[in-house]
Amino acid sequence: MRAQRRLPWPGGIVAFTTILLSLSGASQAAAATQVRFLHALPGGPAAQLTVTGGSGPEAALNDVTFGEASAPTAGPSGAVTVTLRAGDKEVGSASERLADGGSYTIVAAKGSGSKPSFRVYRADKPAPGTAAVRVVHAAPELGPVAITLGGRAWGELNYGQDTGYKPTDPGNYDLAASKPGSETPLMSQKGVTATAGTGSTAYGVGSAGERTRFVVVQDAVAAPAGAPDTGLGGMAGSDGAPWLAALLAALAAGAVGGILYTRAPRGRART
Secondary structure, three states: OOOOOOOOOOHHHHHHHHHHHHHHHHHHHHOOOEEEEEEEOOOOOOEEEEEEEEEOOOEEEEEEOOOOEOOOEEOOEEEEEEEEEEOOEEEEEEEEEEOOOOEEEEEEEEOOOOOEEEEEEEOOOOOOOOEEEEEEEOOHHHOOEEEEEOOEEEEEEOOOOEOOOEEEOOEEEEEEEEOOOOOOEEEEEEEEEEOOOEEEEEEEEEEOOEEEEEEEEEEEEOOOOOOOOOOOHHHOOOOOOHHHHHHHHHHHHHHHHHHHHHHOOOOOOOO
């Protein structure tokens, strides 16, 4: 009598599907709102910025000194409160709104009176293979400034304004800010790097006894345009990861089919 051959339980398929589901969840988590703190408050001690409220984890950006930017960290989205503290003392706070999945730099600078001002700048990703550079005026005592990058005029800025991201050929450039109509820089930095696939912002800070200078941070890296063109219609190159959803659905269907097959009744064995 020939024994009936049964296929093994398709646990490998189920496990692989579970792993991909976990990766999908991790990918969504990676798209959480990101916040960074840039300390542009002249004369201020090392400070901590907290971002609370809204939806998502609270962010605490600690021990940032003047002219420095913290590393980006996950934070909440929606209606949030940003609070600046020096030691145990609250220096100031403000209400802001952050979009889910956005990446933001929160700049604390000199405001009216003794309170700081808060300005929020959202990062944008450049097109793949290109570089983008933005300049922000965060030194209120300088007044209007004219910006040049690599000897090219980039326009004039008042305090709090920015140039917007400008496509820039990859390379190293000298950056300067001067009084409009003057060729004498108020602040400058040599060798600002524009890298293909990255967006960067140069924040001009200083005055009130602090040396004026630019603080350059990398905002974002361009992601690939999409999944490889597999000939599956509109899946490749679309926003998000519908190709992953389709793959998960196919694997799940295969797992269910395998289970049903192993449980299906067989014909009588031969003798």
